[in-house]
Structures are given as structure tokens and as C-alpha cells.
Amino acid sequence: MLQWLTEPISYAFMQRSLLASLMVGVLCAVIGCYVVLRGMAFMGDALAHAILPGVAIAYLLHGNLLLGGLIAAVIVALGIGFFSRQGELKEDTAIGILFAAALALGVALISTIRTYATDLTHILFGNILGVSPGDLWLTVGLGGVVLATILLLYKEFLVISFDPVLAATLRLPAERLRNLLLVMLAVTVVVSLKTVGVGLVTAMLVTPGAAAYLLTRRLPAMMVVAAVIGAFSGIAGMYLSFYANIASGAAIVLTASGIFLLVFFLAPQRGILWQYLRRN
Amino acid sequence: MIDEARLEYEKVSVSYNGRPALQEVTFQVPHGAQVAVVGANGSGKSTLFKALVGLLPLRSGRILIHGQPLGSHHDCVAYVPQREDVEWRFPVTVEDVVMMGRFRRLGWLKRPAKQDRAAVARSLEQMGIASLAKRSIGDLSSGQQQRAFLARALAQEPHILLMDEPFTGIDIATQEATLELLAQLKTQQVTIMISTHDLSLAAQHFDLVLLLHRRVVAFGAPTEVLTAQALSEAFGGQVLVLENGAVVVDECCNFPEEV
Numbered sequence: 001m002l003q004w005l006t007e008p009i010s011y012a013f014m015q016r017s018l019l020a021s022l023m024v025g026v027l028c029a030v031i032g033c034y035v036v037l038r039g040m041a042f043m044g045d046a047l048a049h050a051i052l053p054g055v056a057i058a059y060l061l062h063g064n065l066l067l068g069g070l071i072a073a074v075i076v077a078l079g080i081g082f083f084s085r086q087g088e089l090k091e092d093t094a095i096g097i098l099f100a101a102a103l104a105l106g107v108a109l110i111s112t113i114r115t116y117a118t119d120l121t122h123i124l125f126g127n128i129l130g131v132s133p134g135d136l137w138l139t140v141g142l143g144g145v146v147l148a149t150i151l152l153l154y155k156e157f158l159v160i161s162f163d164p165v166l167a168a169t170l171r172l173p174a175e176r177l178r179n180l181l182l183v184m185l186a187v188t189v190v191v192s193l194k195t196v197g198v199g200l201v202t203a204m205l206v207t208p209g210a211a212a213y214l215l216t217r218r219l220p221a222m223m224v225v226a227a228v229i230g231a232f233s234g235i236a237g238m239y240l241s242f243y244a245n246i247a248s249g250a251a252i253v254l255t256a257s258g259i260f261l262l263v264f265f266l267a268p269q270r271g272i273l274w275q276y277l278r279r280n
Numbered sequence: 281m282i283d284e285a286r287l288e289y290e291k292v293s294v295s296y297n298g299r300p301a302l303q304e305v306t307f308q309v310p311h312g313a314q315v316a317v318v319g320a321n322g323s324g325k326s327t328l329f330k331a332l333v334g335l336l337p338l339r340s341g342r343i344l345i346h347g348q349p350l351g352s353h354h355d356c357v358a359y360v361p362q363r364e365d366v367e368w369r370f371p372v373t374v375e376d377v378v379m380m381g382r383f384r385r386l387g388w389l390k391r392p393a394k395q396d397r398a399a400v401a402r403s404l405e406q407m408g409i410a411s412l413a414k415r416s417i418g419d420l421s422s423g424q425q426q427r428a429f430l431a432r433a434l435a436q437e438p439h440i441l442l443m444d445e446p447f448t449g450i451d452i453a454t455q456e457a458t459l460e461l462l463a464q465l466k467t468q469q470v471t472i473m474i475s476t477h478d479l480s481l482a483a484q485h486f487d488l489v490l491l492l493h494r495r496v497v498a499f500g501a502p503t504e505v506l507t508a509q510a511l512s513e514a515f516g517g518q519v520l521v522l523e524n525g526a527v528v529v530d531e532c533c534n535f536p537e538e539v
Contacts, residue, residue: 168335249329
């Protein structure tokens, strides 16, 4: 058993992959609490696909893929804020337009590359075994900044999410805080690129947070529980990937989904089973 | 001697979705007065409040608090929103909600200190919901939820308190608790504006009544404002004036108010 656990760690690439998936699991889960509570799942998905052209351009220019993705994601995040700000367009309409346009641009750019199919697969579903030391540092650094910001601005994000009217009364810069949250979401999506890929990152944003919501009554507790679920999914998913030889992103997401299902049925108070037993 | 005005609206016009919601509204609320804002659905009652807290921009005119324009005073206005404006499924306890009233006082990056927790405990006690402190806000009855929001407003220690329809859809006990709170805040010279559909309550419990129909129809003591003529002007065909002078206002159909 012990050997079963330690064997993957003897490979340097697996050490990096495990650390990266741990960081991504925690980061996605914590910011994912706001995604769940503010109903931003569609936004997260859109941001994930919107980074495609940035990644493609970086690839064509032989630049850093994460940096390319980051620039594209921040532009799209602020673009969605801009198009929906005046209330001329509903936010989900603005998201739909930008999301599809960016995805199309990304596919158009990537289709000019000869090894098109493999590269697109890696971007869509992650290629965690290709995490370089530089990628790992970037993941840990950016992830750390996002987590620290969420901690420091806890009060402010809580108020703009729970009660926008109070936020206005307190004269909080709600618009700027919302944009900051979008930019942090964009950073999170980009950091998750190598681990779960743009196609599956929404699951890591939403699933641990949704499970934690059913288990807790206060936001700080929800964030901690979500982080634990995210971290466990990241690590367990990597082992699953290593031994069952399946794509790492899919393994991580399936682990998180399994936990969600367990919680959905078995959670005290709000679980299906609990409610069934109480009724009888 | 006339009291110093705490709150002044000067020719305030506000649009909502491109349509005028308030036109050239001018009135002054003296120090510590309690004002009931009445009018038909869509007459701009909520808009009046939302303009004051900065949720809606002024198209023209200005609002002065203590003689200074909006934004100069950060923490002196508290607002108890309509029930529909709050996300009840949010994972916060009653205590968490009341603590939000302290956030502006705390400022950026600071955590609540002892005196903030004391203020929260005091406010909960005062509204009679201390025993509910650790409960989820979503699990409470609507009356208890309203008390939680009143406690939050108290924790804010405001100079001006705005309440949007606090008497709609609540139990008698909460209505009594709300009226008691109004009486108590009067002794503390807190200026209060509430919107309500209940004309008799407005007449009985408030110093001043503001009759609104996108503009000010009448403003003053209840007996001066609530006349057959003014009410007809504000409520249109919904008003029936009886021969003995009694006035009946029909508000059967509760249209959702436009902001």
C-alpha cells in the first residue's frame, strides 16, 4: 500500500504534476465558492474558452502559453464587463457573444498548425505530465496571489455578492471589485490550463463549491471544505490517472464529481437521503 | 426657529431604463424627523431611496446630507432593502448579516474587533433576535429576517435610516417591533424615511408625509398632506371620496413597483 502511494512520487514529473494539481484543486475550489454563489458558472466556462486565441498566438510565436492565455483571458473578462455594464445587453448575452467569437478565433489560429489535433487536445483537456518547473512556479505564484486577495478582500466580496444594495450604501467600488473578481477568475482558469484544460475547468470551479455549499452554513467554512474537496480531487485524480492510465484532467474532474454525488445524497440536513428519512 | 435640515433634495430628477422615474423632486427633511413616503405603485418611492444611497445616478439636481453632496459621508446612511433585493440562499448567519453593518466603519483589510462584536450583540438584543444569532439567514421567517436587517441598520449607527416597505408582508409582532424601534430612534435624533402602502399607519406614526407621484404632490404634516384632493392627484382613479369626507384608496392590484 505504502509503495502504491510512494511509487508515483519517485518520478520528478509526477512530483510537479501532483503539486500543480493540488494548487489548482484548492484555487479553483476557493474562487469557485463565489462562482457558485454569484451564479458565474457560464462566465467561468466562457473565460476558459476565451483564452484559446491567446494560447494559440503564444504557441505560434513560440512564447509562454500561460502568459498568452492570461492576456487573452483578462481582455475578455474586462470586455464582458464593458459590454454588459450599461445594461444595454444582459450579461449572459455578452458572454455568449465574446465566448463564441474567441473560441472561433482560437480554433482558426490553431488549425494553421500542422500538429493541430494533438495540440488542441492538450489545451482542451490538459497535459499535466507536461508541467515544467517554470509552469509550476507560475501556478503557485499566481495562485498564491489570488488566494491572498480573496482572503484580504473577504468582507468586500461578501457584501457585493450577498447584498449589492448595502455595497452601494457603503460606497464600495462594486464595479471595480466585480472586475477584480473576473480577472482573478481569468487567472485561475489560465493556471488550470495544464492540469484540467479549458474544457473541464468549469467543473473544478463549480463542483467542489457546490458540494461544500450543501455541507456548510457559513462562507468561510464553505471555502475551507471546498478547498479540501478540491485538493483531494486533484491528488486522488492524479493517482487514478497514473494507475488506470486515463487522462489526468478527466480523472480529477470525475473524482470531484463522485464526491459531489456522495454529498448530494448523503449530506446531513440537505442531502436527499436525510430529507427522505425525515419525511418518513 | 427652523431646525437645521439634515437631508435636502433639490430639483432631483432620476431616470430608470430611459424613462423618467422622478421629476424635479424638491423637499427638506429636518434634523431627526420621521417621514412616511406614500404613493401609488410606480410613483418612484424606491427610486427616491436608491438615488440617495447611490444605486441610481441623478440626471439632474442634487441631494445634500448635512449640507454636503452625496459621497462625502460614508457611513451615515443605512438602508433596509425590500425582501426581493436580497439573496436569501447565501451561506451567512444572522450574526454575519448584522456584522456587515460595521464594515464601513472598519474600512479596508481590517477584521472586526471587540467593539464591533459588542455593537452586533447589542443590536441583536435590541431587536429581540439574540437567540437566532447563529442561524442561517435563509432559515428564518420573513419577520425575523426583517428584524435581522433592522439590527444591521442599528449596528451601522446611522444618521439617516431608509426602509423600503417595512410593513408589507410581515407579522404583527415584527410590525410592533419596527414601530417601537422608530419611537426609540426618535429619541436619538435619527432621521428616518420609510415607504409604505399603509396610509393610516403613515398618518398615525409619522411627523411628516411625502405624497409622491414621480414628483412631489404634497409634503408636510399628515393632516395637511392626506386630503381628498391630494390623494386623487397621487392615486388617480384608485381614489373614492365619500360624502362624509372619508377617502378610500384602492390598491387591490399589487403591481411590481418599477424601482
